[in-house]
Structures are given as structure tokens and as C-alpha cells.
Amino acid sequence: MIRVLVVDDHEVVRHGLRFVLEQEEGIEVVGECSSGERALAVIPALRPDVVLLDMVMPGMDGLGVLRRLRDTRGGDHDGGRPPARPAVIVLTSFLEDERVVEAVRLGALSYLPKTTAVDRVVEAVREAAHGGSVLEPGVAALLISRVRHGDRERPLDLLTPREREVLTALARGRSNAEISRALGMGRETVKTHVSSILAKLGLADRTQAAIFALQQGLVPLDEALDG
Structure with missing residues (x-):
């Protein structure tokens, strides 16, 4: 069972994603959050396999969440074992060059526009649970352009x-x-x-x-x- 946490400040989006994902065999939505701060607070307890993360939210945005997850080094969970770091899929209304590249650098496996077809989101969740990525053509084009023209010094970070x-x-x-x-x-x-x-x-x-x-x-x- 793939455990999913949905993080978005819009209630309609959260409920819509929950409804879609819960129709799928082998996927369970274990929680919803309306802020990045709340997501970081519940991840250690809920231990989701995949987080669907909105990029733009009041307070801590998606990049802030990704940075905190990247910097997590462990803690006093389950006898001292560090909490498992979930796979992250970014869902956003914005395809800004800097945001796309930074999100991938920080560990996002997939970066999907909110206009992405439902079956593509489901595919991304299943792939992310096994360490795989799903990239929409527009996102892939941005990454390719950035690597070719301005990011050759650290391309492996992608x-x-x-x-x-x-x-x-x-x-x-x-x-x-x-x-x-x-x-x-x-x-x-x-x-x-x-x-x-x-x-x-x-x-x-x-x-x-x-x-x-x-x-x-x-x-x-x-x-x-x-x-």
C-alpha cells in the first residue's frame, strides 16, 4: 500500500486529489495539510511514502518543505531511528525556470502542473513510491534548457x-x-x-x-x- 500525504492550501484541491487517489488500488491517502509547517509536523508520525506538495503556499512554501526534508538528519523516532524521508511530487500552477530546477535539486522526483491529467498524477505517485520520476514535456524542456545553457557546473544535482x-x-x-x-x-x-x-x-x-x-x-x- 502506497501511503500518500496531500499538502495544498486550497481545500478543493486537497479533497479532489484525495478522491481521485482513493479510487486507486494500492494507494491510501493518510492525511491532508494546508501548510508546509503542518506537513513537516505530521510527516514523522504519518510516515507517508509519497507527498503531493503544492509549490506556492502562505508561510513555508514547497521549496521550504523540500529544504527541511533534505536537511533532516534523524532524530529520536522509534528508538532513535531517523524518520523515513518520503518521495515528493510537486504540483503547481507555475512553471518558473528557477523553481523547477531548485525543486529537482532539492529532491523532488516529479514536477507537475496542476493541469496534469488525473491518470498522469496517479502514475507519478506509483513511480515515486519506487524512486521513479514523471516529467511533463514542458518541465522536461525547462530542465534540458537549463542544463544546456546555464547549469553545466552541477548537472548531477538534477x-x-x-x-x-x-x-x-x-x-x-x-x-x-x-x-x-x-x-x-x-x-x-x-x-x-x-x-x-x-x-x-x-x-x-x-x-x-x-x-x-x-x-x-x-x-x-x-x-x-x-x-
């Missing part, structure tokens, strides 16, 4: 830790089937990760991805593309 693992495997010449076995994920999930990597980095294919990983030092030269 990738999730799981995507870095997949990229490293690509650089070693691994097939999707081999990556699936090595990382313990389904082949469709691997394909989703590869598509997300290519979109975020503005690359055309797996070969370009492998070359990029080599340039970034993810894989030593003698290991690259050794099949």
Missing part, C-alpha cells in the same frame, strides 16, 4: 540517487535487464529511470548518457562501456 545508480550502470555498458537484476527493480522501472535521466540532462540516447557519466567521473575510464 538526478536522484537512484538515477545516479542507473546512470553509472549505463556507463558500464549494462542492459536494462542487467540493471534490473543488479539494482532489484523491474525492467519498466529501469526504463522510466533512463527516460528521466535523458530528459533531465538533455541527452539523446544511452550512449550520450554513458559518455556524460564518464566525463563526470562516475565510472573510471577502464570500467566504462566494458560490457
Whole structure:
């Protein structure tokens, strides 16, 4: 069961998302919050797998929540174990260049306009629960443009830790089937990760991805593309 927390300052949006998600098998909405501050307060107790997060809210906005989640180092929960950090999907009415890139840098797996089709939101929730991303064409275009023209100094920051693992495997010449076995994920999930990597980095294919990983030092030269 995928546990979801909905965070949005508009009650109609929260209730609409709850209604849609609760029709889906294997998804449970464990709570709703109208502010970033409240979300951070309840996440340790509710332990959602996925947070649907509004970007613009009074008080602490979505970027503030993402920063706090990123900076969480643990605490006195369950005998001292740190609270699990949920996957975050940003839902917003705004597609501003800076916000998109910063949200991805801070760990958002998907960044979706609020006009996104319902089935796409559901897909994003299911992918996020397994570390995958869903990017709408407009968002992908912004990321590609930023990486190409202004973000080359830290392009790996756009990738999730799981995507870095997949990229490293690509650089070693691994097939999707081999990556699936090595990382313990389904082949469709691997394909989703590869598509997300290519979109975020503005690359055309797996070969370009492998070359990029080599340039970034993810894989030593003698290991690259050794099949």
C-alpha cells in the first residue's frame, strides 16, 4: 500500500486529489495539510511514502518543505531511528525556470502542473513510491534548457540517487535487464529511470548518457562501456 500525504492550501484541491487517489488500488491517502509547517509536523508520525506538495503556499512554501526534508538528519523516532524521508511530487500552477530546477535539486522526483491529467498524477505517485520520476514535456524542456545553457557546473544535482545508480550502470555498458537484476527493480522501472535521466540532462540516447557519466567521473575510464 502506497501511503500518500496531500499538502495544498486550497481545500478543493486537497479533497479532489484525495478522491481521485482513493479510487486507486494500492494507494491510501493518510492525511491532508494546508501548510508546509503542518506537513513537516505530521510527516514523522504519518510516515507517508509519497507527498503531493503544492509549490506556492502562505508561510513555508514547497521549496521550504523540500529544504527541511533534505536537511533532516534523524532524530529520536522509534528508538532513535531517523524518520523515513518520503518521495515528493510537486504540483503547481507555475512553471518558473528557477523553481523547477531548485525543486529537482532539492529532491523532488516529479514536477507537475496542476493541469496534469488525473491518470498522469496517479502514475507519478506509483513511480515515486519506487524512486521513479514523471516529467511533463514542458518541465522536461525547462530542465534540458537549463542544463544546456546555464547549469553545466552541477548537472548531477538534477538526478536522484537512484538515477545516479542507473546512470553509472549505463556507463558500464549494462542492459536494462542487467540493471534490473543488479539494482532489484523491474525492467519498466529501469526504463522510466533512463527516460528521466535523458530528459533531465538533455541527452539523446544511452550512449550520450554513458559518455556524460564518464566525463563526470562516475565510472573510471577502464570500467566504462566494458560490457
